[in-house]
Structures are given as C-alpha cells and as structure tokens.
Amino acid sequence: MLPNLIEQEALLRALITLGTLISDSLSLRKSVHSGVRDLILKLSESDPNSDTDSRVNQCALKLVDLVLA
Incomplete structure (x- = not known):
C-alpha cells in the first residue's frame, strides 16, 4: 500500500x-x-527539490530508527 500512496x-x-x-x-x-x-x-532523505512533505520526512526518519536499529 505505501508505495502506491x-x-x-x-x-x-x-x-x-x-x-x-x-x-x-x-x-x-x-x-x-x-x-x-x-x-x-527514500522518504527520510532531506531533498529541498523533493515534493515530500517535511512531516512525512520527519516521520520516516523516526521509522528508520525503529526499523533499522
């Protein structure tokens, strides 16, 4: 589901x-x-040219800590 959103x-x-x-x-x-x-x-990477919402970016960063820790 996530990749399709x-x-x-x-x-x-x-x-x-x-x-x-x-x-x-x-x-x-x-x-x-x-x-x-x-x-x-990918979503956790901070790219100023990206269309990714900063809230999505911050949430993904927290998930990276959970999933990859």
Whole structure:
C-alpha cells in the first residue's frame, strides 16, 4: 500500500500507523518488507527539490530508527 500512496497526508497517516504497529514489537520491526524499508529510507532523505512533505520526512526518519536499529 505505501508505495502506491500519492497524497502526502495519506502517506503520513500510513507511516504513523506503521510506526504504531511496530513500535512495541521487535519481531514485527524485523519483519518489515525490504521494499517498505527502501521506501522509508527514500522518504527520510532531506531533498529541498523533493515534493515530500517535511512531516512525512520527519516521520520516516523516526521509522528508520525503529526499523533499522
């Protein structure tokens, strides 16, 4: 679902939901699909020319800490 979201608000809400679901479970964090990991990494990169909302960027940065830690 995540790679198909275009609207920034929908993407933000989906990232928040993912973070909520995996925050308390190490096994769920480890089972995050590699495609989702790649997307999170891409969204966490700060690019001034990008259309990515800064809230999406900040949320993705927090997810990087959770998923890749």
